[in-house]
Amino acid sequence: MSSTTSVIAAVTIAVLVVMAMALARAIIGPTVYDRILAVNMFGTKTVLIIALVGFLDNRPDFLDISLLYALINFIGTIAVLKFLRYGDLGRASDEEGDI
């Protein structure tokens, strides 16, 4: 096991700890916005962890998955926020103050 592998493993563990913290905030968060924030952060850290595990395993194809996950994370956050604001995902916004 080379030193680079151990550094990547240590960073992976740190990111896992951060994911646990975000999950704790998603569970205890008093308002719904805290939960959305924590889930968004969890998703970003998932992108990172997929890339890191790809490097640990010498399987760089994992990067495609992490790219896809970054896209889905963003769309999901915006969709949940829009649903909270309007109670409907299909409605076109016609008024001031769209999300």
Next chain:
Amino acid sequence: MALAADIVSWVLMGSGAILALIAGLGVLRLPDVFTRMHAAGIGDTLAAGLILGGLMVQGGFSLVTIKLIFVFLLLQMTSPTSTHALAKAALTGRVKPKLADELEAERSKR
């Protein structure tokens, strides 16, 4: 030469991991949504950028690095956007930012 590149990538990934831990701590400990957003923003852009930068140094000049650059650009564009949308949604959802004297009152009650 290879050792120098390795050291650069260790430093980048290490500082990224430390910043990510700070961001996680902030999300857990700070008092209200807006301050937690501030902490999460650090983790979503700077820490992610540093970790991906360290991986880019490991990847060298290859397709891997190009994919990492795409992930990096996507994160740098989308995570401030979603933070902005979240702040705006929280404000229209009538969440008030906590002010210093309210925090003081809470702390003295405890």
